[in-house]
Amino acid sequence: MEKRHIFKKQILLIPALFVLGLGSCYYDNEEDLYQDIGNDCETTDLSFQRDIKPIIDGECVVCHGNNDPIGGISLTEYSHVSGAATNIKDRINRPPGDALRMPQGGMDPCKVEKLNVWINQGALDN
């Protein structure tokens, strides 16, 4: 009789722990996201020349330059970057450890956010 009682308690405990575990995991991720992008990440009035090109030059052109670019894509000019915008957005937002993530080790979340916003606004030559 007593054994059955304990067994029932454990069955209830397992889903309870699972729900709690998921809840805290989700909360942590959300908190990290807000912390990482930072309060002083300026994403209004983004300009390709002033804000976007320096990020691409600093993070991507070492591999995606003009001479025999790795991966077959050059990102040295506006037309290259705007032409590949959807592809770029996909690559920079992939999670750590994803083989297609660009750059592989990730970059400052504020830079990712600037690229996302600029691409979402139509990847303008401004």
Ligand code: HEC
């Ligand atoms: C250390 C070298 C390196 C850096 C830095 C790098 N890439 Fe790449 N990239 C590669 C390689 C290698 C490939 C080909 C393999 C693949 O598709 O993942 C590639 C492929 C790509 C592709 C797919 C091209 C296609 O034809 O589909 C895109 C888009 C891309 N990179 C964008 C970027 C962007 C944007 C950055 C900077 C934020 C960046 N990469 C930084 C090495 C790099």
